[in-house]
Amino acid sequence: MNSYELFDAKYYFNTMLKEYFNPMLKLNGFKKIKPNSWEKHKGNLKCGIRLQKSTSNIKTGILFCFWIGLLYRYDGKEYAYGTRQDFYLTTDRVAYKEKNHQSGWYLIFRNVEEYDKMLEILKDDFEKYILPVFDLVNSEEVMEKIVQKEKKENGKTWYVYEYVKKELIT
Numbered sequence: 001m002n003s004y005e006l007f008d009a010k011y012y013f014n015t016m017l018k019e020y021f022n023p024m025l026k027l028n029g030f031k032k033i034k035p036n037s038w039e040k041h042k043g044n045l046k047c048g049i050r051l052q053k054s055t056s057n058i059k060t061g062i063l064f065c066f067w068i069g070l071l072y073r074y075d076g077k078e079y080a081y082g083t084r085q086d087f088y089l090t091t092d093r094v095a096y097k098e099k100n101h102q103s104g105w106y107l108i109f110r111n112v113e114e115y116d117k118m119l120e121i122l123k124d125d126f127e128k129y130i131l132p133v134f135d136l137v138n139s140e141e142v143m144e145k146i147v148q149k150e151k152k153e154n155g156k157t158w159y160v161y162e163y164v165k166k167e168l169i170t
Contacts, residue, residue, distance in 0.1 A: 004104070051066060064106050079146075
């Protein structure tokens with residue numbers, strides 16, 4: 001029997017939720033709406049974060065990623081934007097994750113040391129690249145600017161991501 005067969009990935013995933021995500025998101029104004037989902041509202045803007053587990057989880061591990069969503073109500077319409085976390089990471093960060101076979105997913109697997117490494121990477125990604133997205137778009141003025149740009153571009157919803165990358169990452 002390998003030592004990682006005794007490793008309980010589900011326990012560590014739940015510990016990460018309880019000890020890191022729940023307090024961190026509450027501190028940033030989010031409310032838990034489902035076991036792995038949080039939201040915050042400001043006027044016509046709703047921001048959401050969901051941790052999605054992979055359906056191809058391995059027997060002794062858990063793969064998961066962040067889904068980041070924005071919903072803005074403007075001029076009688078709803079504009080929704082959602083993407084995985086990799087879009088908000090720097091090119092170097094995505095390349096590092098690809099090189100280390102993470103392919104956009106976070107992996108809880110094998111042993112506590114591997115978990116601790118993953119948790120440090122995750123915290124760095126979350127605090128430097130993901131949470132700042134919500135601060136950046138957390139105003140009616142910014143979202144209105146994004147919607148107006150989209151209308152000029154015939155509804156191309158990529159502009160929100162271009163705006164965030166330009167403002168946060170460059």
